[in-house]
Amino acid sequence: MTIKRHEPSQILSKVVEANGFVFTAGITADDASQNPQGQTKQILTTIDKLLKMCGTDKSKVVSATIWVSDIRFRDQMNIEWNAWTGGKDLPGRACIEAKLADPRLTVEISVIAAK
Amino acid sequence: MRIDRHEPEAGVLSNVVGAGGFVYTAGSVADNLDLDVEGQTREALAYIDQMLARCGTDKSKVVFATIWLADIRLRDAMNKAWLAWVDKGNLPARACIEAKMANPAYLVEIAVVAAR
Numbered sequence: 340m341t342i343k344r345h346e347p348s349q350i351l352s353k354v355v356e357a358n359g360f361v362f363t364a365g366i367t368a369d370d371a372s373q374n375p376q377g378q379t380k381q382i383l384t385t386i387d388k389l390l391k392m393c394g395t396d397k398s399k400v401v402s403a404t405i406w407v408s409d410i411r412f413r414d415q416m417n418i419e420w421n422a423w424t425g426g427k428d429l430p431g432r433a434c435i436e437a438k439l440a441d442p443r444l445t446v447e448i449s450v451i452a453a454k
Numbered sequence: 455m456r457i458d459r460h461e462p463e464a465g466v467l468s469n470v471v472g473a474g475g476f477v478y479t480a481g482s483v484a485d486n487l488d489l490d491v492e493g494q495t496r497e498a499l500a501y502i503d504q505m506l507a508r509c510g511t512d513k514s515k516v517v518f519a520t521i522w523l524a525d526i527r528l529r530d531a532m533n534k535a536w537l538a539w540v541d542k543g544n545l546p547a548r549a550c551i552e553a554k555m556a557n558p559a560y561l562v563e564i565a566v567v568a569a570r
Contacts (some may be wrong), residue, residue, distance in 0.1 A: 440550060
């Protein structure tokens, strides 16, 4: 079995492939000045890129965990989520409130996808 | 498909479960809650090493880690123990968030998914 790890930083890999599955790290927005909707859009674009790097795509996501810094951001986040999924191939999902690494970050998303 | 469950705890959970090509640990916490967050992280990770060994794998095969901190400002101190533990050539994907814990003395809780 081979494990492929991509885009390592000092502490983590951005995405890891193993045994037919792909695991992304918790992804946050590069431009933290945007509102939760804008941050979600950036995050999902990054996730698309990471999935592509591993030879898969959003239609094969099986699980998503979404952390929002205030649960009231859920509706704004969902606008981009729904635009991204297009209502098709919907993964299992959990969305909860949590404080994130940087107080300007309002959304963080991690997904597991089949290959 | 065979599922291996080990170290059941108080009738509520298994501390590690192997299924298919993966191993899933429960949220691991420190035994000694007098320790600071760095020490608690070290203990939580040592327990994860044990659980991975139970299922025939090890930290070099961890694919994802979830780290919950009682206070997100503890992240830097936690990261010291994380960096000392992690296999630098095999860094897992990771998410680290603040959350309220089962016991207020828990400063950090860590769960991992590893390939085997």
